[in-house]
Amino acid sequence: MCGIVGYVGSQDSVPILLEGLRRLEYRGYDSAGVAILNGQGLVVQKAAGKIAVLEGLLNGSKPRGTLGIAHTRWATHGEPTTVNAHPHVDCKGNIAVAHNGIIENYVTLRKKLEEEGHRFTTDTDTETIAHLIEKYFEGNLERAVAAALRHVTGTYGIAVIARDDPGKIVGARHGSPLVVGICDSEYVLASDVSAIIRHTNQVVYLDDEEMVVLTPQGIHTTTIREETVSKRVETVDWDLEKIEKAGYAHFMLKEIFEQPQSLRNTLRGRLLAEEGTSRLGGLNMSPAELRAITRVVITACGTSWHAGMIGEYLIEELARIPVEVEYASEFRYRNPILEPGTVVIAVSQSGETADTLAAMREAKRRGARVLGVCNVVGSTIARESGGGVYIHAGPEIGVASTKAFTSQVAALALELTRELESIPDKIERILAGADKVKAIARAYARHNNFLYLGRGYNFPVALEGALKLKEISYIHAEGYPAAEMKHGPIALIDENMPVVFICTQDSAYEKVLNNMEEVRARRGKIIAIASEGDEHVATKADHVLYIPRVLGPLTPLLSVVPLQLLAYYIAVERKCDVDQPRNLAKSVTVE
Numbered sequence: 001m002c003g004i005v006g007y008v009g010s011q012d013s014v015p016i017l018l019e020g021l022r023r024l025e026y027r028g029y030d031s032a033g034v035a036i037l038n039g040q041g042l043v044v045q046k047a048a049g050k051i052a053v054l055e056g057l058l059n060g061s062k063p064r065g066t067l068g069i070a071h072t073r074w075a076t077h078g079e080p081t082t083v084n085a086h087p088h089v090d091c092k093g094n095i096a097v098a099h100n101g102i103i104e105n106y107v108t109l110r111k112k113l114e115e116e117g118h119r120f121t122t123d124t125d126t127e128t129i130a131h132l133i134e135k136y137f138e139g140n141l142e143r144a145v146a147a148a149l150r151h152v153t154g155t156y157g158i159a160v161i162a163r164d165d166p167g168k169i170v171g172a173r174h175g176s177p178l179v180v181g182i183c184d185s186e187y188v189l190a191s192d193v194s195a196i197i198r199h200t201n202q203v204v205y206l207d208d209e210e211m212v213v214l215t216p217q218g219i220h221t222t223t224i225r226e227e228t229v230s231k232r233v234e235t236v237d238w239d240l241e242k243i244e245k246a247g248y249a250h251f252m253l254k255e256i257f258e259q260p261q262s263l264r265n266t267l268r269g270r271l272l273a274e275e276g277t278s279r280l281g282g283l284n285m286s287p288a289e290l291r292a293i294t295r296v297v298i299t300a301c302g303t304s305w306h307a308g309m310i311g312e313y314l315i316e317e318l319a320r321i322p323v324e325v326e327y328a329s330e331f332r333y334r335n336p337i338l339e340p341g342t343v344v345i346a347v348s349q350s351g352e353t354a355d356t357l358a359a360m361r362e363a364k365r366r367g368a369r370v371l372g373v374c375n376v377v378g379s380t381i382a383r384e385s386g387g388g389v390y391i392h393a394g395p396e397i398g399v400a401s402t403k404a405f406t407s408q409v410a411a412l413a414l415e416l417t418r419e420l421e422s423i424p425d426k427i428e429r430i431l432a433g434a435d436k437v438k439a440i441a442r443a444y445a446r447h448n449n450f451l452y453l454g455r456g457y458n459f460p461v462a463l464e465g466a467l468k469l470k471e472i473s474y475i476h477a478e479g480y481p482a483a484e485m486k487h488g489p490i491a492l493i494d495e496n497m498p499v500v501f502i503c504t505q506d507s508a509y510e511k512v513l514n515n516m517e518e519v520r521a522r523r524g525k526i527i528a529i530a531s532e533g534d535e536h537v538a539t540k541a542d543h544v545l546y547i548p549r550v551l552g553p554l555t556p557l558l559s560v561v562p563l564q565l566l567a568y569y570i571a572v573e574r575k576c577d578v579d580q581p582r583n584l585a586k587s588v589t590v591e
């Protein structure tokens with residue numbers, strides 16, 4: 001959801017900024033730009049399209065300078081054109097701003113600034129910040145930025161430079177992440193650590209309403225009310241290798257194949273198999289506090305919401321505590337009931353999703369205890385929750401979430417200690433059969449609609465399978481509880497409708513077989529995900545993809561994998577941009 005990078009030091013900033021943008025491209029990729037300070041003053045270059053287009057432009061014009069900022073955009077206000085690309089400048093071409101977030105009061109601010117004589121040239125909310133800083137600028141950039149931000153409502157992570165106060169980058173955040181990488185006499189500012197890790201693993205995370213000034217001499221952190229704050233330098237345990245494709249055609253495929261290992265990492269040190277229990281050190285709750293939980297609310301978005309649904313089934317079945325799963329974007333605005341004894345669990349791969357963060361803050365404001373299930377260490381949700389679990393799936397770069405889903409489910413399933421240990425090996429067995437999925441994908445890639453059906457623990461998997469297909473192949477797909485089909489969706493079925501059944505041998509098996517018959521009777525094409533050894537299902541389905549047998553509640557960890565592969569191979573067959581699907585961004589930091 002927009003990526004920002006800034007560099008100050010002794011090297012030419014342009015290649016460093018471009019490399020940083022490429023690392024952040026998964027956050028948005030509809031247009032990009034850089035602003036450099038050098039002997040000629042402020043040089044701004046922007047281009048609509050992916051970063052490669054900007055790169056081509058810069059290869060031609062070759063601007064150089066040891067200080068600069070850059071941005072890759074996911075449009076919110078204004079079409080993705082070159083004019084609307086960031087950085088945005090003020091009237092005098094003195095100040096340049098790169099922004100991630102949404103300025104909610106920009107219409108009022110813009111009207112007032114226009115009345116005061118400022119000339120706007122773009123349709124964006126961000127340009128308002130440039131003019132607002134211009135209004136307060138009296139030679140010191142950080143003072144002007146602080147003054148401007150005190151008038152802004154909404155969310156921002158910004159990087160600002162000024163020709164008339166050169167030698168520094170000013171960064172500030174409220175609601176959108178910003179991290180500073182600390183190297184020897186050079187500093188990198190970025191939306192996340194993937195743009196920093198090539199330079200250093202020493203980082204400082206900014207908190208909301210904090211600012212930072214970066215110069216070749218060091219960094220200085222304050223609040224936007226200009227009070228000095230001292231920040232802890234933290235060590236990031238990622239390395240460059242983890243954010244490369246490692247020979248795979250796409251990050252998504254790499255991440256699907258990484259699942260045996262990412263799950264081992266999620267489980268490492270947490271399974272006490274002999275005692276048949278698990279250890280979750282980060283919960284920060286005593287056994288008595290855990291026993292006092294009377295209700296759980298899980299809040300999340302997208303794939304993480306699907307993982308949360310499986311969490312609901314697991315916790316209700318195993319712990320017998322009532323659970324509700326709420327879309328974070330709905331939860332925060334509907335006056336939720338949170339009595340004492342309710343624990344709220346925010347599930348988020350990135351830990352930066354604006355809706356999930358807002359839901360979590362709302363729950364905290366109402367006095368609830370909030371736990372986070374996050375992947376990105378140091379992310380805002382992880383830092384602001386009272387405790388929780390890191391899933392340790394490693395960086396997930398593909399926009400379509402895969403390994404985070406299985407690790408989130410595993411973290412929520414830690415009650416099933418012994419059986420969980422067998423899951424990584426079982427996923428390896430499924431991955432070994434990827435070619436069979438590829439062949440099915442080839443046969444069905446030209447269909448325009450798919451239905452995904454499952455029951456019980458496999459119902460959220462049906463939703464997740466449909467989501468994966470929609471987002472990367474642009475095929476319309478719907479997930480339903482298999483038994484709901486007869487209440488409406490059955491009208492869609494004819495010989496052109498492939499139906500993916502998740503039909504493992506659990507308590508609803510016979511019922512799902514009946515649903516399969518209903519589809520067959522209407523000449524729908526059936527792709528079944530079934531338990532190894534189930535030959536009966538092959539008499540009903542056109543294609544069967546087998547998964548190893550496993551305890552019912554853990555089935556989603558296996559049944560989702562062929563669906564991830566199916567979506568992937570269909571998207572490749574349709575020549576879609578798998579890692580950067582249209583209109584999407586990995587980390588949705590706006591509401």
Ligand code: F6R
Nearest residue numbers: 302303304348349350353400401
């Ligand atoms: C789908 C996908 C999204 C995310 C959602 C929440 O493949 O990636 O639906 O799951 O935007 O993101 P996180 O988990 O980072 O909060």
